[in-house]
Amino acid sequence: MYVTRWKEFFPQKELGFPPSFRGRVISCACVEVLQQFLAWRQYDCHVSNLYNTCFWMLVKSGKTDDEACEILKDTQKQDKNELLYQEFGINYKKLPAIFRQGSCVLKREVEDIIKYNETGMPVIRLRKRPITVHSEDIAGRIFWSEQCSLHLELGGFAEDVGKIKPDYVRSFLFERKLMPSTWIVIRIDGCHFHRFSEVHEFKKPNDEQALNLMNACAVAVLQDFQDVVFCYGVSDEYSFVFKKETLFYQRQASDIVSTIVSFFSSMYVMNWKAFFPERELKYPPSFDGRAVCYPSCEILRDYLAWRQVDCHINNQYNTCFWALVKSGKQKSEAQHALKGTQSQDKYDLLAQFGIEYSALKAMFRLGSSIFREPTGIYDNGATAETPGNNILIEHCDIIEQGFWKAHPSILD
Structure with a gap:
C-alpha cells in the first residue's frame, strides 16, 4: 500500500527503491501491558x-553530522528544548502533533447512508470507519475512555501510566530465533490470489506476464539480500533459501519473514507497469510468509523437490480444468470430470484437445529457479582478478542430481 499511494503524496518525486518493513509480535497478556506498550x-x-x-537544525545551520552529534551528546530534554528556542526560534510544543506524538489509527462508528427507501428517505446504519488521530497521551485514561470502540473491545485503563517500563514490555516480545547452522527457507504465498487474478484478468491456466512479474520480484530479493542463495517459485508462491551461516537479523524469524514479504510486495507494485503497461493495478496484492529450517542439503533439496512436484501436479490439473471450461463445461462439471483421475488420465484428456503437456512452456511445468552463477572462473579452475556473479533464471528439473552438480556453488 505504501508504494501504491506514493504518487498521491509525492506527485513530483519518483520512488527510488522499494521499502521494506520489519515486524515483531508482542503478546499483551492484559490491558495493563498494552497500556505500558x-x-x-x-x-x-x-x-x-x-x-x-x-x-x-544544527546540520542545516552549517554543522557537520559529527559536530551535531557532539553538541547533543548527553543533553537532556530541557537542554534540547532550550537549544531549539534560543538558537533557532522553535517552540517544540508548537510543532505539528503528528511529529511529536505519532499517529493512532482506529475504527470509530459513524452514521452511513446505505440506501434510500421507497419514499426517498435515507436508510442509515452505524458502520465502523478508520480514522487517524494525534493525541498527547494515547495510554491515558481520558483518551481511552473517549474512544468508545476501544473501550468496548479491549477494556479501560484503571489508572494513568506512571513510570514507563520498556524492559517490562520487552519481556512480552515473542521471539523465535531460528536454529543455527541450518538452511533457512522463507516461503511466501499470495493471499486470496484467486480473487486478485480474476480482478486483474490473468490468463488461465497460466499468465506468462504475471509469472515473469513474480520472477522479477524474486530477482530483486536475490540482488538486495546477499544471504539469499536460491529462489524457487511457481504460481503465486516463492521460496527463498538463506545460507546456513546467515546472521541476518540475528536469525529472528519474525524480522526476516516480515522484511522479505514487505520487500517482495513493494517490488510487485513497483514493477506492475513494466509487465502490464495497459492494465491498472486495482489494489495491491498481499503475501503471507513462514520460516522453516532444514539441517542438511539433502533435506533442503527434498523440500525443493516437493515444491516442484507440487508445481507439476497443480499445473497439470489446472491445464485440464481450464481446457474443459473453455470447451463449454461449467466449473463444477470440470471438477467432477477430473475427480479421481491420475497423471496419465490427464495426459490423455489434454491430447483430446490437441495439447501435448510436455510441449507446454517449461516455466509452467517446472517453475522458476533463480540463483547466482559465479563469473571470472577459467576452465582450469583459476579465478579471475575481478570475479562476480550473474543472476540466472532457469526453468529446469531441480529434483535430479544433474542441476546441483552443474551448479555446486549454490549450496556450498
Missing part, C-alpha cells in the same frame, strides 16, 4: 523526534 512507543516517538529536530 503504548506509553513506551509514544515516549520513544517524542524522544527520537526531539533529538532529530535538534540534529537537523
Whole structure:
C-alpha cells in the first residue's frame, strides 16, 4: 500500500527503491501491558523526534553530522528544548502533533447512508470507519475512555501510566530465533490470489506476464539480500533459501519473514507497469510468509523437490480444468470430470484437445529457479582478478542430481 499511494503524496518525486518493513509480535497478556506498550512507543516517538529536530537544525545551520552529534551528546530534554528556542526560534510544543506524538489509527462508528427507501428517505446504519488521530497521551485514561470502540473491545485503563517500563514490555516480545547452522527457507504465498487474478484478468491456466512479474520480484530479493542463495517459485508462491551461516537479523524469524514479504510486495507494485503497461493495478496484492529450517542439503533439496512436484501436479490439473471450461463445461462439471483421475488420465484428456503437456512452456511445468552463477572462473579452475556473479533464471528439473552438480556453488 505504501508504494501504491506514493504518487498521491509525492506527485513530483519518483520512488527510488522499494521499502521494506520489519515486524515483531508482542503478546499483551492484559490491558495493563498494552497500556505500558503504548506509553513506551509514544515516549520513544517524542524522544527520537526531539533529538532529530535538534540534529537537523544544527546540520542545516552549517554543522557537520559529527559536530551535531557532539553538541547533543548527553543533553537532556530541557537542554534540547532550550537549544531549539534560543538558537533557532522553535517552540517544540508548537510543532505539528503528528511529529511529536505519532499517529493512532482506529475504527470509530459513524452514521452511513446505505440506501434510500421507497419514499426517498435515507436508510442509515452505524458502520465502523478508520480514522487517524494525534493525541498527547494515547495510554491515558481520558483518551481511552473517549474512544468508545476501544473501550468496548479491549477494556479501560484503571489508572494513568506512571513510570514507563520498556524492559517490562520487552519481556512480552515473542521471539523465535531460528536454529543455527541450518538452511533457512522463507516461503511466501499470495493471499486470496484467486480473487486478485480474476480482478486483474490473468490468463488461465497460466499468465506468462504475471509469472515473469513474480520472477522479477524474486530477482530483486536475490540482488538486495546477499544471504539469499536460491529462489524457487511457481504460481503465486516463492521460496527463498538463506545460507546456513546467515546472521541476518540475528536469525529472528519474525524480522526476516516480515522484511522479505514487505520487500517482495513493494517490488510487485513497483514493477506492475513494466509487465502490464495497459492494465491498472486495482489494489495491491498481499503475501503471507513462514520460516522453516532444514539441517542438511539433502533435506533442503527434498523440500525443493516437493515444491516442484507440487508445481507439476497443480499445473497439470489446472491445464485440464481450464481446457474443459473453455470447451463449454461449467466449473463444477470440470471438477467432477477430473475427480479421481491420475497423471496419465490427464495426459490423455489434454491430447483430446490437441495439447501435448510436455510441449507446454517449461516455466509452467517446472517453475522458476533463480540463483547466482559465479563469473571470472577459467576452465582450469583459476579465478579471475575481478570475479562476480550473474543472476540466472532457469526453468529446469531441480529434483535430479544433474542441476546441483552443474551448479555446486549454490549450496556450498
